Amino acid sequence: MSQFWKPGTEKPRILDDEEGGVLFLSSSFSSSASGYGFANIEKQRQRLPVYKYRTAILYLVETHATTIIVGETGSGKTTQIPQYLKEAGWADGGRVIACTQPRRLAVQAVASRVAEEMSVKLGEEVGYTIRFEDITDADATRIKFLTDGVLLREMMDDPLLTKYSVIMVDEAHERSISTDILLGLLKKIQRRRPELRLIISSATIEARSMSDFFRSSKKHQGLESEDLGPSMEPAILSVEGRGFNVQIHYVEEPVQDYVQASVSTVLLINDQEPAGDILVFLTGQDDIDAVVKMLTEETQNSRKNSSGLIVLPLYSGLSRSEQDLIFSPTPRGKRKVVISTNIAETSLTLEGIVYVVDSGFSKQRFYNPISDIENLVVAPISKASARQRAGRAGRIRPGKCYRLYTEEYFMNEMSAEGIPEIQRSNLVDCVIQLKALGIDNILGFDWPASPSPEAMIRALEVLYSLGVLDNDAKLTSPVGFQVAEIPLEPMISKMILASSELGCSEEAITIAAVLSIQSIWFSGRGVQKQLDEAKLRFAAAEGDHVTFLNIYKGFLHSGKSSQWCHKNFINYHAMKKVMEIREQLRRITLRLGIVLKSSEGDMQVVRKAVTAGFFANACRLEPFSHNGMYKTIRGSQEVYIHPSSVLFRVNPKWVVYHSVVSTDRQYMRNVITIDPSWLTEAAPHFYQQQRQNPM
């Protein structure tokens, strides 16, 4: 192990490689103090790296329709730029400055921070909107933070987003589906509203390609070069961050087994490096549990330094209390080692990390439009992710990042950016959203990154079979518009609409709410057996959906008690979320004129309603199958009932599923028994067509 590492080249900053084409403005643009009160906060604000670009930013926004700001974390761009814009008058005359984030937590955190800096009450001049929470005042709010998903929803009522003068899209480098749709739509809006200003902000963006995207609107616009109005040429500005230097180490030879290599590297750091916590990036729970186990054994068996290690796993499936351990301060003389998934790359920030070990891999979603199945596979990360991971070591002082791959691999083989989510996903949600916004030519939509035509066509097919789109691929009335209005997967929305006619809409919105969250079960480690036993208490012969109804009934009966949840291995926070979504759905369905009605225990109509939404996911048990193999009716794909389902090992002949998870096999999650005659009833042409053209 001693010659295992070679020190990487000393680099002044992590983000120095190949950000070609980024304009770095000279300090001659630096502005002076703005003269706003509250000396302490004002001083703090002035110390942020973004401050010296204040005048430059305002100048660029004034003169360019789109400004692209490349800035590392800690530059202060998210909190400061909206304030600069407001100070410069962009919120005068009742106009609003918007700033979008991909995550709810970030929206709340940033909004509170800005309200505090401006000494205003949150929800007045500064507000935020996320699902279930609108902390804004229609008359008073001038700076509004929101998730990009909420802004997309706002476009359904106000397609040109007329109340906003400037829209800042933050974290654009993450390239989430919502961000990409939003960018495509904002570019369209810009042609109709030349006065609208866009700021695209991002950490390690391929600024050039984003700029190309916004520039190309010019050619569509024909003659527009009157002297008035902003330049359509996007401006690019780079702002440095405030992180500390992170020294990069590479392995000399490719590692065979990154699990083993992570363990050795952690022990090596612990042996040879001064105090400071370690963060290890692996791919998933399996890897993580393996490394935790190996390190824990090492700690217990060794009389050496490694006894000072506190080893903690981190992934989203952990319970709240297990996650809280991560944030407790490291005791003196000890060293914390956090073994994490990608969750620590963007969603969670750990303080006190000085060393990062990067396996070079993460689990990523890939969608196969032919089989219509999303796969979760271990894949190499991008350079942008590698930098992001390394940056986690430089938050409190200079740190080190140990990459479990060679420098040659990083330089020559690692791709610069990850594949945008929109090219790795099922597009049903995305297509219906665009249709609802009046975008008829989906295939011709101007995307920052185009999804594959196959995926697009598959989405159109599914929506057509649901009766959401007509022969001309236009939204049907009323079903199409109603499905688009309900903020759920279209198949779930269709189930709700069908339930209205079947007289079980109360049950349907409960099922819809449960299917919309990850899991309602308590996910602790080492409680598997108790969890299985608890599940049996609610299990229904019809399947998981009916089981959810039993749980919901029990929860209500207990007075929504957290102890009841605890006793039954149900996640109380998840149940609270179910109640919130259900309440939202209740309001929406009432607005759509759906009468809420319970089937009073008749589960046959409930199963019919599920079938009406999910007929495309119908499966039949293979005759003579001894291992529970099913085949999908639509594509003859081999699938199995997931072990978490109440129908696991029961293997009824006909089922529909909610989703498939794909590991070594394709597992159906959330399964319900059906009668095959309901399929032709629910979707006659879909199943007729299937018979004629078996796929």
Next chain:
DNA sequence: GAGCACTGC
């Protein structure tokens, strides 16, 4: 016999 991470009127 098994789960990357987010998110929505």
